[in-house]
Amino acid sequence: ILNVEQSPQSLHVQEGDSTNFTCSFPSSNFYALHWYRWETAKSPEALFVMTLNGDEKKKGRISATLNTKEGYSYLYIKGSQPEDSATYLCAPLASGGSYIPTFGRGTSLIVHP
Amino acid sequence: DAGITQSPRHKVTETGTPVTLRCHQTENHRYMYWYRQDPGHGLRLIHYSYGVKDTDKGEVSDGYSVSRSKTEDFLLTLESATSSQTSVYFCAISGGGNEKLFFGSGTQLSVL
Numbered sequence: 001i002l003n004v005e006q007s008p009q010s011l012h013v014q015e016g017d018s019t020n021f022t023c024s025f026p027s028s029n030f031y032a033l034h035w036y037r038w039e040t041a042k043s044p045e046a047l048f049v050m051t052l053n054g055d056e057k058k059k060g061r062i063s064a065t066l067n068t069k070e071g072y073s074y075l076y077i078k079g080s081q082p083e084d085s086a087t088y089l090c091a092p093l094a095s096g097g098s099y100i101p102t103f104g105r106g107t108s109l110i111v112h113p
Numbered sequence: 114d115a116g117i118t119q120s121p122r123h124k125v126t127e128t129g130t131p132v133t134l135r136c137h138q139t140e141n142h143r144y145m146y147w148y149r150q151d152p153g154h155g156l157r158l159i160h161y162s163y164g165v166k167d168t169d170k171g172e173v174s175d176g177y178s179v180s181r182s183k184t185e186d187f188l189l190t191l192e193s194a195t196s197s198q199t200s201v202y203f204c205a206i207s208g209g210g211n212e213k214l215f216f217g218s219g220t221q222l223s224v225l
Contacts, residue, residue: 034214046213099211100171
């Protein structure tokens with residue numbers, strides 16, 4: 001079982017603010033990292049799959065970076081909108097085993113209009 | 114949307130009764146997973162399958178068993194339900210490797 005830490009646990013921002021949160025994971029045996037967005041009353045949906053150190057992914061106003069050597073990934077949201085309100089989950093996968101995603105507890109983002 | 118169907122969507126049962134949840138996919142994905150979601154714990158893996166009749170335990174497998182007799186179906190059984198198994202259960206599928214997961218709509222299970 002991987003030790004996955006996400007911070008902060010929750011975040012309240014105003015519409016238009018930019019924000020970022022962190023996912024920390026063991027750097028040894030890194031294989032890949034997933035980011036998911038989980039809206040209330042829905043199911044998690046994948047945002048990004050990241051595999052290489054230095055990877056940067058972008059989807060609209062959301063972007064993510066990856067540092068496998070130090071074991072962290074950042075998720076950035078530029079100009080937050082109320083529809084960005086959701087829980088954001090990261091899930092690293094480790095090699096040398098089953099390559100199964102282990103989810104962090106998530107960061108709950110609430111964007112106030 | 115990925116073709117994943119969970120059934121039932123909601124179930125209320127009594128302590129000590131057996132319960133089976135079903136996950137059905139139409140995507141022919143190799144991997145299938147059962148997670149439970151609890152406040153303060155996020156998503157925790159119960160069991161997963163990497164092929165027909167190939168399954169393995171996850172982080173919180175005690176009290177649960179699974180079966181996969183066909184590629185498209187992955188069953189989760191609570192042999193004797195307990196109140197601590199009240200939770201929302203999510204099925205997910207993937208092609209394996211670093212491929213992303215697709216999730217079902219979830220099953221709300223209440224054990225009274």
